[in-house]
Amino acid sequence: MNVFLYIMIFIAGTVFGSFFSLAVYRLPRREDITHVRSHCTSCNHKLELIDLIPVFSYIFLRGRCRYCKEKIRSRYILLEIFSGLVFLLIAFALKINYSSTIYEFINLFLIYLFVVMLFIIGGIDKEQKIIHQGTLLYGFIVSIVYVIFHAVRGEDFLDNIIGGILISIIMLTVNALLKNILKENELPVGFGDILYIAVIGFFFGFGLQVLSIIIALFMVALVMILKKQKEAPFGFYLSISSAIVIIGISYLEPISEVINSSVFELLLA
Numbered sequence: 001m002n003v004f005l006y007i008m009i010f011i012a013g014t015v016f017g018s019f020f021s022l023a024v025y026r027l028p029r030r031e032d033i034t035h036v037r038s039h040c041t042s043c044n045h046k047l048e049l050i051d052l053i054p055v056f057s058y059i060f061l062r063g064r065c066r067y068c069k070e071k072i073r074s075r076y077i078l079l080e081i082f083s084g085l086v087f088l089l090i091a092f093a094l095k096i097n098y099s100s101t102i103y104e105f106i107n108l109f110l111i112y113l114f115v116v117m118l119f120i121i122g123g124i125d126k127e128q129k130i131i132h133q134g135t136l137l138y139g140f141i142v143s144i145v146y147v148i149f150h151a152v153r154g155e156d157f158l159d160n161i162i163g164g165i166l167i168s169i170i171m172l173t174v175n176a177l178l179k180n181i182l183k184e185n186e187l188p189v190g191f192g193d194i195l196y197i198a199v200i201g202f203f204f205g206f207g208l209q210v211l212s213i214i215i216a217l218f219m220v221a222l223v224m225i226l227k228k229q230k231e232a233p234f235g236f237y238l239s240i241s242s243a244i245v246i247i248g249i250s251y252l253e254p255i256s257e258v259i260n261s262s263v264f265e266l267l268l269a
C-alpha cells in the first residue's frame, strides 16, 4: 500500500512542478500567479484544464499545443517529472510510509512548502539573476512555522537562531569591508544572496546551513571552471545544495551536529 502513497506524493510533486514554471516566469514580471489563466506562449489561446494536467497532458497532446499544434518546450515536462522525483526522494529520506505519525506528515508538508521556495528562488535567480524578495518572505514565514512546530515539541532551536543571524552578520561585515577595499559597486555576494542564506540558516539550523553553503560554493566553482564563466547565479546553486541537504539528511545530520556543538563551545568560551 505504500506504493499508492508514493504515487500520490509523486503526482503532488508534478503539480507543484507545473506551478514552478509559471511562478518563475510570472513573479519577476509582477504578473498574477493565481487568477490569470495560463495561455499558450505561441498562439495565446487560453488553456483548458485538460491542457494543464502535469505530465499527462504533455503525453496525451503528444507534446503539441491543442490549438496551434506548436511544439511545447520539453523543459516543462522535465521540470514536472524532476520536481515529482524530488518530492519522492524527500519522502524516502524522511522514511515516510503508511504508519508514519501525523507529526511526521506535517513535518514533511512543511518541508515541501520550503522546497517550493527553493525551486522558485533558484529558477528566478537562474533566469533573471535576482533573488525574488516576495518568495524569500514566503520562505521566511514557512521557516518560522517550521521552527515553532519543532520548538513546541521540545526541540532546541538555538542553532536555528544562530544560522539565521550569525552567518548574515559575518557576511554583511565582510561585504562592507570588501566594498571599502575593492571600491566596486558589484559585490561578490549580493544582499539578496545574504538574505537567502539567512532564511536557509533559520530553517536548517547552523550546521546544515554551513554544509549547504559549502556544497553550493563547490558547485559554483566547478561550473565557473568547466564552463569558463566569470560568475554563476549563487542563489540557484544554493537551492540545489539545500535540496541535496534535505535528501541526504540522514547522512549529513551527524556532521551538522558536530559543527553545531563546536560553534556552541566557541560562543560559550
Ligand SMILES: [Zn+2]
Binding pocket: 040, 041, 042, 043, 044, 045, 065, 066, 067, 068, 069, 070
Ligand atoms: Zn498554441
